[in-house]
Amino acid sequence: MKKFQITFKGQVYELDVEEISGAASTGKKAASSPVPPSAPAPVAAQAPAPKAAPAAVPAGAQTVIAPMPGKILAVNIKAGDSVKRGQVIFILEAMKMQNEIMANQDGKVSKVNAAVGQTVSTGDVLAVLG
Structure with missing residues (x-):
């Protein structure tokens, strides 16, 4: 017991x-x-952890952001790859559905911020296209 x-x-x-x-x-x-309830122990107020500032995006570059929270199932690009507008660059699972995340412009991938298995939130920057 x-x-x-x-x-x-x-x-x-x-x-x-x-x-x-x-x-x-x-x-x-x-x-x-x-x-019988005893007086609750005082809890020190903790400031929320500061959110990391978004990385600076070069002029003319576009970011590809997560449209909804979910889990990255596939990353079809790597830094240095050339992509065309509408090309599927990520597969994001949200609510048991696979969602295709596409490049929003033609260009070269300068940075990939997401990996397979990573959980992302709405608005997280998945990649930077220059």
Whole structure:
């Protein structure tokens, strides 16, 4: 039997939890009893981690950004490759669907910021085309 203390909606509860190995069970049920709430320990306010500033984009270059959050399934380019407008350069999985991310202009890939398996957020810069 292990004892745990949890707080739910400001109420402190003490739980006794029995570990069951395999399918055997003793038939005992865990009991919970409210514990009088104690004064919560003060938590130091933490400033959110500063978000990395976007890298400077050379004049005339375009960025390819993630239109939605998801996971990169394929990267079809590398730095130095030439691409044509409309060419599929990334496959992004979002909500169990594969979305093609295409080059937004003709040009040369100057930087690739995403890798296969990476999770990206909306607005993340996936590549820079110059």
